[in-house]
Amino acid sequence: MATALEIGREELRQKLESGSEFVLVDALPPIAFAASRLPGAINIPPESVDGTADVRIPDREAEVVVYCANPDCESSVEVAARLVELGYRNVRHYSGGKEDWRDAGLPLEGGRV
Amino acid sequence: MHAHYVDGVTIRPLRNGDTQTVAAVFERLGAGSREKRFCGAKPRLPDAELAALARVDGDRHVLVAYADGDPEPVGIARLVRDGAAAEIAFEVVDEHQGNGIGSVLAEELAAVARAAGIRELRATVCGDNPPVVSLLRKVASSLHVSWRGREREFVLALDR
Numbered sequence: 292m293a294t295a296l297e298i299g300r301e302e303l304r305q306k307l308e309s310g311s312e313f314v315l316v317d318a319l320p321p322i323a324f325a326a327s328r329l330p331g332a333i334n335i336p337p338e339s340v341d342g343t344a345d346v347r348i349p350d351r352e353a354e355v356v357v358y359c360a361n362p363d364c365e366s367s368v369e370v371a372a373r374l375v376e377l378g379y380r381n382v383r384h385y386s387g388g389k390e391d392w393r394d395a396g397l398p399l400e401g402g403r404v
Numbered sequence: 405m406h407a408h409y410v411d412g413v414t415i416r417p418l419r420n421g422d423t424q425t426v427a428a429v430f431e432r433l434g435a436g437s438r439e440k441r442f443c444g445a446k447p448r449l450p451d452a453e454l455a456a457l458a459r460v461d462g463d464r465h466v467l468v469a470y471a472d473g474d475p476e477p478v479g480i481a482r483l484v485r486d487g488a489a490a491e492i493a494f495e496v497v498d499e500h501q502g503n504g505i506g507s508v509l510a511e512e513l514a515a516v517a518r519a520a521g522i523r524e525l526r527a528t529v530c531g532d533n534p535p536v537v538s539l540l541r542k543v544a545s546s547l548h549v550s551w552r553g554r555e556r557e558f559v560l561a562l563d564r
Contacts, residue, residue: 319519320417322485325462326521337407338419360519 295371313354418466432497481509
């Protein structure tokens with residue numbers, strides 16, 4: 292399986308705050324994405340990558356950061372690996388995910404709950 | 405939360421609109437299983453109902469189970485959000501009942517529910533259905549039951 296480089300919470304936070312151009316991908320199921328997500332994230336669960344990546348992330352050179360629930364969550368690993376296989380050249384993985392982000396007191400968007 | 409393999413059972417999320425898989429499981433349910441699942445006789449699934457059961461979105465999540473050695477789907481579990489709670493329902497095809505498939509589905513569904521911030525699950529059980537009651541008891545940290553005619557409504561608190 293292709294792998295993506297890791298990105299830490301602090302670097303991701305700085306990228307979001309500075310308004311850097313990158314695509315933040317939440318790999319959780321739509322029901323979890325609707326409940327809460329990192330600011331600005333789009334939702335691409337593993338089963339949707341092949342059908343939607345071309346449309347949602349047309350630029351293969353774009354920086355993409357993928358996350359899911361926590362370090363035990365495999366969906367973000369699968370999505371990141373599949374994106375690399377599809378030719379995306381700058382894919383990174385935030386393994387801490389939503390749990391690490393929330394535990395650090397950082398804001399989430401959403402609120403279906 | 406993509407495909408998981410546990411004790412001979414592969415669980416994967418249903419793709420939004422995959423009516424074929426929903427229909428395939430329904431076709432393999434015997435009359436008794438259909439009656440328990442839908443709380444009444446259910447000889448066929450109307451198209452509109454089939455489409456609703458195959459819907460996946462911000463409020464609905466569906467898991468499909470496959471058993472080793474069987475190319476067709478053998479079970480489905482569904483979660484429909486209602487605020488911080490969600491309604492859950494399960495179906496396992498007759499020939500695979502009693503093999504723990506419901507338990508695997510329930511554990512996976514509870515994990516999705518927790519990730520979605522859901523704190524409480526509700527399940528309607530029609531008539532006598534000891535396997536489903538036993539399965540619900542395994543998932544919840546606490547469980548409340550109320551009767552509505554022949555139906556029982558179970559309210560399950562989810563641990564975080």
